[in-house]
Amino acid sequence: MRTLRVVHLRRCREVALETAAPVVVITGGNGAGKTTLLEAVYLLARGRSFRGRKAGPMTTRGERGTLVEGRCEADAPNGRLLRYRRDHHGREHSLDGLPWPPAGDDRPLRIKLIGENAQSLLEGDPTLRRTFLDWNLFHVEPRLGALRRELSRVQQQRNAALRRGGGRELAVWDRGLSELGERIDGQRQVFFAHWRTRFHELAATFPFLDGADLVFARGWPAQQSLAEAITTARRAELSRGHTLIGPGRAEFQLVRDGARLALSRGQAKVVVCLLQLAAEQVHRDQGLAPALWLLDDIEAELDTHTLERLWGLLGQRDGQCILSRVATSPDPGPCTRPNATRVFHVEHGAVTSSAGH
Ligand SMILES: Nc1ncnc2c1ncn2[C@@H]1O[C@H](COP(=O)(O)OP(=O)(O)OP(=O)(O)O)[C@@H](O)[C@H]1O
Numbered sequence: 252m253r254t255l256r257v258v259h260l261r262r263c264r265e266v267a268l269e270t271a272a273p274v275v276v277i278t279g280g281n282g283a284g285k286t287t288l289l290e291a292v293y294l295l296a297r298g299r300s301f302r303g304r305k306a307g308p309m310t311t312r313g314e315r316g317t318l319v320e321g322r323c324e325a326d327a328p329n330g331r332l333l334r335y336r337r338d339h340h341g342r343e344h345s346l347d348g349l350p351w352p353p354a355g356d357d358r359p360l361r362i363k364l365i366g367e368n369a370q371s372l373l374e375g376d377p378t379l380r381r382t383f384l385d386w387n388l389f390h391v392e393p394r395l396g397a398l399r400r401e402l403s404r405v406q407q408q409r410n411a412a413l414r415r416g417g418g419r420e421l422a423v424w425d426r427g428l429s430e431l432g433e434r435i436d437g438q439r440q441v442f443f444a445h446w447r448t449r450f451h452e453l454a455a456t457f458p459f460l461d462g463a464d465l466v467f468a469r470g471w472p473a474q475q476s477l478a479e480a481i482t483t484a485r486r487a488e489l490s491r492g493h494t495l496i497g498p499g500r501a502e503f504q505l506v507r508d509g510a511r512l513a514l515s516r517g518q519a520k521v522v523v524c525l526l527q528l529a530a531e532q533v534h535r536d537q538g539l540a541p542a543l544w545l546l547d548d549i550e551a552e553l554d555t556h557t558l559e560r561l562w563g564l565l566g567q568r569d570g571q572c573i574l575s576r577v578a579t580s581p582d583p584g585p586c587t588r589p590n591a592t593r594v595f596h597v598e599h600g601a602v603t604s605s606a607g608h
Contacts, residue, residue, distance in 0.1 A: 252292060252360075252543060252571060253330050258318040259311040260294075261287045262600030270321075272593040272607070273571055276586065278578040279597040285575035288597070289364075289545045291319045292573060295333040296362040296543070298344040298351060315339065323543075324571070325359035333360060361390070361534075361542040363527045365549060370519035372526070377502035384503060387530040388442040391537045395438055402431050406494050414492040417485075425481050428497055432477040435498040436469050442533065443467045443503065449529035456560050457525075459518055463507045470500035517552040521561055528564060541570025548575055549586060562586045583608055 253271040257263045262284045268275075277285045286302075290309075293301050300309055310317045316338025322330040333351065336343045344351040352358065372379050389395050409424035447465045454460040471480035477497060481488075484496050505512045505522060514522060531542050544565065550558060565572060566588055576584050581596035581604050592608040 252573065253322045253324060254320075255288070255291060256318075256320045257288065257291045259314040260291055260309055260317045260319060261306075261311060263287050263291070263597075264311060264314075264600060266597075266600070266602055268595055268602065268605070270573070270593065272591055274566070274586070274588045274592040275571070275573045276583040276592060276594045277573065277575045277597060278581050278583070278594060279575075280579050281577065283597045284600040285577075285597055286367075286547055287600070288595075289547055289573060289575055292321065292543065292545060293362060293364060294319050294335045295321045295323075296360045298335060298342070301364055301366055310337070323360045331359050359540075361539070362545055363531065363542045364545045364547070365520070365524055365527070366545075366547045367551075369523040370514075370516055372523050373505065373514065373519050377500070380502040380504075381499075383526075384439060384443070384501070387446070387533070388439060390534050390539060391442065392438050395435070398431060398435050398438075402428075402435060402498060405431060406497075406499055410493040413488055413494070417489055425478070428494070429476075429478040429481060432470070432498045436477070436501070439469070439498075439501060440467070445533045445536070446529050449532040450525055453525045453528055453564060456564065457521060457557075459514075460522070463505055463512055465503060466506055467503050468501060470498050470502075471496040517554070517557060520552055521557060524561055524565065528568075531568070531570075535569075541568055543570055544568075544572045546572060546574040546586075548577060550576060550584060555585075558585060581606060 252275075253269070255266075255268045255270050257266045259265075262282070266288065268288075277288050279285045290300055290302060300306070302309075316336065319335040321333050323333055325331045331347050334343070334345045346353055346359070372383060385395060385399065405424055405427040409421065409428055412418070412421040412424050447467075450465050454463060471477055475483070480496050488495050505514075535541065546565070549561075553561065562585065566586065572586075574586055576586075578584065581594050583592055583594045587608055590608070594606050594608060595602050596604045
């Protein structure tokens with residue numbers, strides 16, 4: 252991100268930042284507006300916030316709308332202009348004046364967020380892990396999107412047929428599920444093998460991950476084809492009235508000696524960073540540009556050595572990192588890169604100082 256302008260987003264009434272540096276650190280006390288600035292970048296990249304409903308309305312209380320603009324790094328000489336606007340008329344999200352997301356692979360801004368609840372990826376519902384896997388796969392295999400939409404349609408029809416008790420109609424949807432499932436699984440397996448290799452290379456830096464393995468569960472038994480698994484599951488699916496197996500059940504887990512690894516919050520945060528880094532390396536191996544990383548209070552929950560090791564990996568990447576840091580002075584802390592760091596200090600939603608380091 253080269254520049255960022257934020258108007259009426261939460262506490263930030265009007266903020267303009269020159270952010271063209273490999274590492275950008277946003278410092279400030281609690282509630283100063285640090286996460287809000289990361290949220291602004293996220294809005295530009297994804298067109299939605301990463302904060303749930305509990306964060307309340309995003310537009311500054313008493314104002315009519317929110318505007319975020321940013322020029323991002325790209326091959327074009329002046330970068331490219333991203334814009335997000337939201338008011339009572341609706342939402343507008345554009346790239347160089349054209350609707351976002353752009354068609355095809357023309358995505359100049361891909362981001363990776365490590366937020367306050369990164370651990371939930373490992374501990375939460377399998378859907379989170381499946382979505383994470385597919386989102387990362389999608390960047391190198393855009394056809395996955397159409398397959399997933401088709402899968403969702405087939406599963407809906409199949410569930411309806413199961414509730415009606417089966418019959419000839421069910422056989423049609425069984426075939427559909429089996430064909431689609433094998434295709435989606437094939438794409439996932441290729442991505443996963445590559446991703447797992449990268450993950451293990453990175454995990455070697457952290458002794459707590461000795462002997463840990465990243466495993467993929469495809470959603471039906473490894474030794475069966477999906478068609479066979481569908482036959483085996485027939486009775487259970489008819490009695491439950493919905494699909495119990497298939498690519499819609501896939502996920503991944505981190506295990507040791509066959510059991511899911513129990514991790515502390517700090518360890519889980521490290522693992523999530525490594526999973527994201529490994530995914531980015533797969534993308535880089537396939538010729539994609541580096542992502543922009545948003546690290547919200549990365550120091551929280553990590554001891555000095557662990558943070559040093561992690562930053563040793565994150566800080567070496569080619570792409571940009573924007574970090575937030577709880578500090579009452581513009582002290583950039585340990586996550587910097589010499590002569591390549593900009594620090595912005597925020598108080599009450601406004602930038603009070605900026606400096607290069
Ligand atoms: N719609 C809104 N209008 C005005 N202020 C808002 C709105 N939504 C949230 N806020 C305020 O914005 C602040 C939240 O800012 P933010 O989460 O960016 O802080 P932070 O600097 O990341 O803090 P912490 O270090 O505690 O996480 C809070 O003080 C909150 O009350």
